[in-house]
Amino acid sequence: MMNVHIARWSDVQDLEADCNPDDRQYRYRILAEGDSWFSIGGFPGSNLLFPLRLPRPAILVSLAQPGDTIRRMSSIASNHRLRQALSASHGYRWHAILLSGGGNDLIDDMHRIILRPRGRPEHPADYCDEAALQATLADVERGYRRIVQRRDRVDSSCRGKPILTHTYDFVTPRNAPARFLGLPAQGPWLYPALRKARIPRRLWNDISDYLLGRLAERIRGLARGPDRLPAFHVVNTLDTLVPAEPGTTRESNDWMNEIHPNAEGYAKLATKIGRWLTRLLTA
Numbered sequence: 438m439m440n441v442h443i444a445r446w447s448d449v450q451d452l453e454a455d456c457n458p459d460d461r462q463y464r465y466r467i468l469a470e471g472d473s474w475f476s477i478g479g480f481p482g483s484n485l486l487f488p489l490r491l492p493r494p495a496i497l498v499s500l501a502q503p504g505d506t507i508r509r510m511s512s513i514a515s516n517h518r519l520r521q522a523l524s525a526s527h528g529y530r531w532h533a534i535l536l537s538g539g540g541n542d543l544i545d546d547m548h549r550i551i552l553r554p555r556g557r558p559e560h561p562a563d564y565c566d567e568a569a570l571q572a573t574l575a576d577v578e579r580g581y582r583r584i585v586q587r588r589d590r591v592d593s594s595c596r597g598k599p600i601l602t603h604t605y606d607f608v609t610p611r612n613a614p615a616r617f618l619g620l621p622a623q624g625p626w627l628y629p630a631l632r633k634a635r636i637p638r639r640l641w642n643d644i645s646d647y648l649l650g651r652l653a654e655r656i657r658g659l660a661r662g663p664d665r666l667p668a669f670h671v672v673n674t675l676d677t678l679v680p681a682e683p684g685t686t687r688e689s690n691d692w693m694n695e696i697h698p699n700a701e702g703y704a705k706l707a708t709k710i711g712r713w714l715t716r717l718l719t720a
Contacts, residue, residue, distance in 0.1 A: 489714070501537065512583075536600055542577050551633075561646070678702045679702075691705065
């Protein structure tokens with residue numbers, strides 16, 4: 438298996454940069470759009486793309502930004518980079534598209550989804566506003582559908598080419614922010630919402646697992662059934678990583694902070710995604 442040349446869209450647009458997806462040394466050209474799990478040169482520094490391996494030389498160009506949502510990614514009117522990258526007149530003829538989205542949509546809506554307990558409920562669903570959760574999941578589904586529709590426009594550079602996404606993994610809610618030079622820089626993300634709602638700590642993991650499971654179920658549903666999206670594939674990445682220990686505040690097991698894996702964790706995820714991507718590219 439071979440290393441993948443990872444580049445940012447800005448690198449590709451720089452005429453003086455030695456980074457051309459049309460270079461004949463590359464057998465595959467792959468576009469990636471997503472959040473911090475795919476972002477390059479941002480914060481945190483590691484991501485899921487760096488450890489990807491493929492059987493033939495490939496270049497992967499990333500549009501991803503930390504904190505991005507599938508709502509914003511799919512808004513073609515404002516996401517000019519994706520619009521440009523998919524345009525036959527301005528973009529490249531991609532062999533596949535990788536997506537990472539939905540996690541930040543869920544996190545951004547946590548304040549509406551998490552409910553203060555009434556009485557002594559025990560099921561995770563009892564701590565969630567079902568209508569608010571359904572609204573978030575519907576937004577995520579619409580976002581993915583809009584990106585597929587944009588891929589398949591007549592003026593697209595990659596009509597019908599496979600899109601591959603993932604389902605994240607179960608996180609441990611904890612006071613573990615992303616750090617820069619040892620100091621807290623971003624986050625934590627789930628921990629504040631659960632504390633503010635006065636959720637008993639013994640239920641934090643169950644509620645987090647429930648919400649991420651619902652998100653994964655919705656994303657996986659886009660690749661199944663009569664309403665499945667064409668050439669859309671989902672890698673189930675749940676239960677891939679060793680969860681962080683509850684109560685820890687820094688790197689723990691496969692996690693660098695509350696919601697971002699460390700290099701070892703990303704490598705495990707990349708192995709799964711790389712297998713799927715290889716099958717799609719060589720089919």
